[in-house]
Amino acid sequence: MRIAINGMGRIGRLLFRRLINDPAFTLVAVNDIMETENLLYLLKYDSLYGKFQGDISLSDNAIVAGDKKVIVLQHEYPSQLSWKDLDIDIVLECSGKFTNKAGASEHLKAGAKKVLLSTTGSPDIPLMIYGFNHHRLDNTIEIVSPGGCMTNCSTHILYILNSIGIESAQINILHSYTSRQELVDTAHKQFRRGRAAAESIIPVEIDLAQSLERLLPLQDKIAAVSVRVPVTNGAMADFTVQLKEPAAKEEINLLFKKAAENEYKNIIAYSEDPLVSADIKGDTHSCIIDGTLTSVAVKQVKIIAWFDNEYGYTSRIIDWLLYWKKLMS
Incomplete structure (x- = not known):
């Protein structure tokens, strides 16, 4: 190829x-x-x-x-x-x-x-997440959006939790600063992105909720924000999800552990090590569920997941290339 x-x-x-x-x-x-x-x-x-x-x-x-x-x-x-x-x-x-x-x-x-x-393209381009709906690709499709790093992390987590049933989800992605921010304070159409990236914790506007609603049957049930933090690599995704049924921490963790070992192997991972963002540099997964940080209050569950926003994402791009190569051969 x-x-x-x-x-x-x-x-x-x-x-x-x-x-x-x-x-x-x-x-x-x-x-x-x-x-x-x-x-x-x-x-x-x-x-x-x-x-x-x-x-x-x-x-x-x-x-x-x-x-x-x-x-x-x-x-x-x-x-x-x-x-x-x-x-x-x-x-x-x-x-x-x-x-x-x-x-x-x-x-x-x-x-x-x-x-x-x-990246996540415009609505006129098919949005396909590897490991979720990549099987819909066929040789008649010429342009594909594989989503962004945040979408690749979030889609799998919400899909798995929706096996219990989701009433609503609030997502906060604590993300390393990027080239779309500034090194020193300057003008920017999104005022906060114009502030010095290495000096502040900076909330930014993202279109993650809209992307997820294109993929999952959760219309008007998702809200999301990204908070850029002064590190050069890595992200921690914080999900607060209201479930339709009560659940226990052990039940939730087992759900993700089994998924990581079976149908989502090599795409998501599950860990009970006390991770920090530096530990996931170079990791190839779309997300690493941190079982030590799972918490449940009756129907409300909090899930924490880590991902390398560059290395994990390019790993999925390579998966796409391999998959497309098979279809084109």
Whole structure:
């Protein structure tokens, strides 16, 4: 399978690192308007995941990593990209700019066979969460939104709890700061995002509830907020769920433990270790249920789950690529 990445931000660069030596794929090209020397530097050195393992250099208009050569393009719009000439099977749309059907379709017009977003796209793009409804994918579908890291965490948890029955759910995602925030106080259309990310605990607006209501039969029963905290990686998801029936802590934990061992294996995990956010860096799961922090008050249950918002999420992107590869072969 021949892969291209459009947009070399945090997710694009981590996917480069993970795909470059994966024998299941051929990473053919990347596209970003940043200077190529700067891109090389950011691929070679990463503040979270360390130095690139192996040799990596520039050669003409390509990045060479070991014996692999990846073409570097520098175009602003997908319509300018030569995906047909490069025989690209799937474009990973990681720029965050072309997330509606019209924008993502420009990759198809440029010759790519399929497009996989790295976020929750607009409602005109199918929203599919790996491990939940990915089986609905067929070869007639050309563009897929795999949701975001928060959606991938939350969907599974709410689906499992809904086997008991959910009256309502309040979700608070305590999340590391991101590139959509500012290093020092400055103007921003969402005022709080303009405050210095490393100096404050900052509530931000998110569309998680709307995404979950597209996936689950819980319309008007979900509310969500994200609170950005001054760490560079990781997230803790705090769910307060009103159930339809009383439940015990042991019953809830057993439900998640069995799910993690069986149908959700490799997607969710269950732990009774006293975890902190630093412990989940590099974890491949969409969420890690912290059984030590489960609490129940009659019908109200609180679930705490951890996830690496970059490594866990790119793990699901790779699962999608493997799944799509089987369908296309």
